Amino acid sequence: MPRRCVTSAAMTEQRPSYDPSTVEKRWQAAWAKERAFCTTGRGEPFYVLEMFPYPSGDLHMGHVRNYTIGDVFARYTRMQGRDVLHPMGWDSLGLPAENQAILEKVAPQVRTPKNIERMKAQMQRLGLAYEWERELATYQPEYYRWNQWFFIKFLERGLVYRRETQVNWCPGCNTVLANEQVKDDFVCWRGHPGVTTRTVPEWAFRITAYAEELLKDLDQLGAWPERIVTQQRNWIGKSTGARVRFEVVGRSDVIEVFTTRVDTIFGCTYVVLAPEHALALKVTTPELRPQVQAFIDKMRQKDRIERTAAGAPKEGVFTGAMAKNPYTGEAVPIWLANFVLADYGTGAVMSVPAHDQRDFEFATLNALPIRPVIYPKDGAALPSPLEAATTDDGIVKGSAQFSDLDSATARDKMAAFAKERGFGEAAITWHLRDWGFSRQRYWGTPIPIIYCDDHGAVPVPEAELPVRLPDFDAIELTGQGGAPLAKLPAFYDSKCPTCGKKARRETETMDTFVDSSWYYARFLSAHDDAVVVSKAEAAKWLPVDVYVGGPEHAVMHLLYFRFWHKVMRDLGLVTSDEPVTRLITQGMVNASAFRCPTHGYVKAAEMREQKEAAHVCPKCGKALVVAVEKMSKSKYNGIDPMDLIETYGADTARLYTLFAAPPEKDLEWNPEGVDGLYRFAGRVHRVLAVHGERVRDAVLPKSQAGLPAADAEVRSALHRTLAKVTDEVGVRNHFNTAIAAMMELVNTLTDHRLHEEACPIGAGVIREVLLTFGQMLCPFAPHLAEELWAGAGGDGLVCHSTWPKADPQAVAKEIITVAIQVNGKLRGQIQVSTSAAAPEVIRAAKSDENVSRHLTGKTVKKEVYVPGRLVNFVVSG
């Protein structure tokens, strides 16, 4: 990227040119000295929050975008007179830090604060308006002790429990693996073969206890992006239907199935259990046991994702056992199949191949009978034989007393019948599962539990919190062999809080989603040792007014923290039902990536400096594939924000990220586009450089009255821009068009030669331009804004000034342009007074030369006048 030099005009005239680094450092120092971004206690509270980062050590462009968007809200709202809370912290526990520690042999306790310091300096260099006094970091015991406190509170309320869960298990590493750590053929990411699934105990939050409320309250989230709400709704996945119990023929066992289509149950021709189902092997007849056992083992080898992927071939095995359909008394075969999930519904389904596509495919594959019982409402016949399942509702046939009912009615009556006879009932099933949060990792919050032989799992008494993580040096961290803390007797040897006998401390740590589920509340009482959050502060600030972050958190973080908020409410800590009123999800930051089909990605920065013809692989000379992709290290298409700031300054970096795309859309990084914003900043600065000294004491015009025509025009343009920017920022949150409006203003200023010494505009108007421009620019380019404000003699800091109000008189137009259409086609434009009435405008329109040409010889059938906009003559002939 070329370093831009100063303008020759400024140089020859010995005027200070735009030098962002000097300007920005000056104002950053001033803000720090004044503690400029602290809450004031004056004005209506407004809480702006951005998703806090993992402190990797360096900001990337995604951060810059995220935090700049938040900063615009914070700064603008403060200028509206609100008491703005805008804090920042560090999501500093978790796997990345632990892996880095293993790799570098540096303790995360040492590395993390250094990374934080570095990243914080970068944020300050960007001019972000944070109240650093409230800074928090989740790795600090002062923070994670409240994770432990919450754990105990949740435990008391039955919202934490111990359960058995299926995980991927690598016998080579002797540890649990995430799905993405398991490669094909059951080989782990380190190369060990034989990865299998295993049942292990873990701690889980009973988020499903809040499923109904999490679903219902989505209706309150009108200011959330629709797609996030939809994703949450799908994820929660409420499903209404019925449970029905089938007796196993000749045994006392009962198979319970869940179905949303109980109306089809007379068409049930077999029953399928998940391979993990408790009865799977139990009901199997002795002669079929070897096959069934082999099938179960095979399924156990595969992880859930692979086994249940849509499109995976359906596999199954007959158990030899039969089950009795309680509605018909008919005995149907019991099968096991890969596509039935153990942890959804009851882990068993009734199969109606005529009316369920999966059942249809499975039945076809295994020559099981297909029996239609639902017929089209219009009386049409079903194809025979069926080529696919018919899944629509219809009229029930061949179903005893339920025959001839429509599907919906049949479902109600059949569920009621089951309830009456005691073999079933209406039921609801959720896609949402409880949240397992045990991690066999070191760099996390220790779970405050002590296992006693006599008293079981006993919570650590509150007074003994926090349970601190032992020093890193005390542990041999390898990423293998299960929970690291389980290798440290000094950590786990303890005494039972109940009886004092020798006991063992829990060695698992918590998922880091726990940390981020309530940090927004902790900012309100960041230094309070007595309570996690003070009720008064919570009542004052919550819910968060604007929350800005990436859409990738749609269903994990954003669901967990909604859950946590509701529990905090039930604990009496907060009063609102939802944590965040308004959510802004910003798009990705993309850039061209250059890839050789053989040798992989090539550094984009080097390619950009070459002509297009030279975009060839340096190794083989083949043409490179160019595609716009998300910035990332591995694709060599990233832009380092700090390089950008060094070249252009923080203001230009901010302006570009806001201008190039609206917040919610993906942003394509165009290195040349940045120049345009630098030019804009330079042109604004130039007006100050040329006139600042001269006009800083000038008297501001109070109105349009008495201004020379050119002055009045400039002032009108200024106030129109102000009105536009106020609307775009405050109402529509379209920052790109707000900046475009300011660019238009600069163009107008240039038309009136405000960039020249010999400018005919009066000093008072120029001063008003500089001051107001400074205020409008403040949320976007805050340093340049301060420079304008101070240079034009404004009082104090511009970021503390009150957002100006557009002068209606200056905004109003006396003459407007009205478009004239004939049959909807533009034929002319006329200038009319705003006070002109419709007949007058229409008369003027008809007398326009070009328009009258199109009207002659025609009959005007209709005249449409949209006041102030257009006239349309509908003609014929």
Place this chain on the structure above:
RNA sequence: GCGAGCGUGGCGGAAUUGGCAGACGCGCUGGACUUAGGAUCCAGUGGGCAAAACCCAUGAGGGUUCGAGUCCCUCCGCUCGCACCA
């Protein structure tokens, strides 16, 4: 497969309630200033035409309307999310 979103100049994007399509920026073209220009300033820039006028143009096709980028229907393409959820 289901759900959501999006298709507008060479590019990023604008068009707020159905009312002058292409604001603003990039790029490009020409000019001024200049030893120089990758700085700055000025002018131009959707396509057709030398051109006023006119015609065409918002993924494709149809519809509603005085008027459609915007609303409705059908289709095509792209992106994201979920993915055998009984």
